[in-house]
Amino acid sequence: MTRPNAIPLAPARLAEFVSDGFHGSMEWIAETLQRRAEPSTLWPEVRSIVVLAMNYGPDHDPRDILEKRNRGAISVYAQNRDYHDVMKGRLKEIAGKLV
Incomplete structure (x- = not known):
């Protein structure tokens, strides 16, 4: 705050x-x-x-895939739901508790 x-x-x-x-x-x-x-x-x-923050990263190190040359890598942000939607839902939860 x-x-x-x-x-x-x-x-x-x-x-x-x-x-x-x-x-x-x-x-x-x-x-x-x-x-x-x-x-x-x-x-x-x-x-x-x-001011709020949320760790939106995966549970594992996303760079591990880079060592596997026979596999393609998908960017971390594209592997989950859009962070705008995730954050909005969480913010609404918090706002509901404040009101």
Whole structure:
């Protein structure tokens, strides 16, 4: 949990990230830059931000397959459900307990 202004350099760093092209083909990042840089733009009454993370990796080392030259490797992100859907479900569970 943190304050919305806990990282004063975040807006400038995000703008630099986009101007350097590090967002790649994800144009939505550039298009929503302002509201992502300043949480109060999205919600003026914001006082706190809850930061959550979830380990979405497999139970095994995904690099092991690379040593098996006779087999193809599927990227880890493509082996499971879309993380957007997984995270959304988990966030809704948490939100339901907070309300």
